[in-house]
Amino acid sequence: MFKAVSNHLSAEPKDIRWFYDHYAPMLLGYINGIVQDPQKSEDHLVAIITSFVKDVVILPEKSRLNTWLELRQYAQSKLTLYTAKDHQLNLNQSVNKGRLDLLDDLQKRIFCAVYYHGKSIQYLAATIGCDESEIRNQLKLSIDKMRRASGN
Structure with a gap:
């Protein structure tokens, strides 16, 4: 004990x-x-x-x-x-190992907020001041960039 x-x-x-x-x-x-x-x-x-x-x-x-x-x-x-x-x-x-350096500032901010901090698309849209569709698009672009860079 x-x-x-x-x-x-x-x-x-x-x-x-x-x-x-x-x-x-x-x-x-x-x-x-x-x-x-x-x-x-x-x-x-x-x-x-x-x-x-x-x-x-x-x-x-x-x-x-x-x-x-x-x-x-x-x-x-x-x-x-x-x-x-x-x-x-x-x-x-993970930032040291990852490919976050390939992303622009907005993509990096969105990617980190969603995947590392668990923020929702709706929350990010309200905080950043963009449409939810724009947030989704930037998130998709950032994931695609990171996948291409790692060969997946």
């Missing part, structure tokens, strides 16, 4: 051990669905439960369902930060 969990022996709802015993399996399953790496998932689990117990005040009258929902929302916000850091590292690696 993790040191952070084994140091707390009380069974009060505010304890890390209590949260670990009651919510770790569900939370680990949730984290595994997002992170897809067992070791990183366990690391995130420990960090999230530890910081949740320190940051969030749990009132005794709250039901377990509310606590689980709060914990899951808290985990979701933390995982967004963690995965964004991991994604930045992966993005930098």
Whole structure:
């Protein structure tokens, strides 16, 4: 068992051990669905439960369902930060290996927003100020350029 969990022996709802015993399996399953790496998932689990117990005040009258929902929302916000850091590292690696230098600025912006940041065509059209058809066309052109450059 993790040191952070084994140091707390009380069974009060505010304890890390209590949260670990009651919510770790569900939370680990949730984290595994997002992170897809067992070791990183366990690391995130420990960090999230530890910081949740320190940051969030749990009132005794709250039901377990509310606590689980709060914990899951808290985990979701933390995982967004963690995965964004991991994604930045992966993005930098893929940019070095990729063919993004072949694209003009608008194509690069659209391609990265869609494939690296998960933005929708509709969102990009509203942000950039173009028609959705123009965004789709630029995205298609950028994909075609990158495929031709890699020989596919």
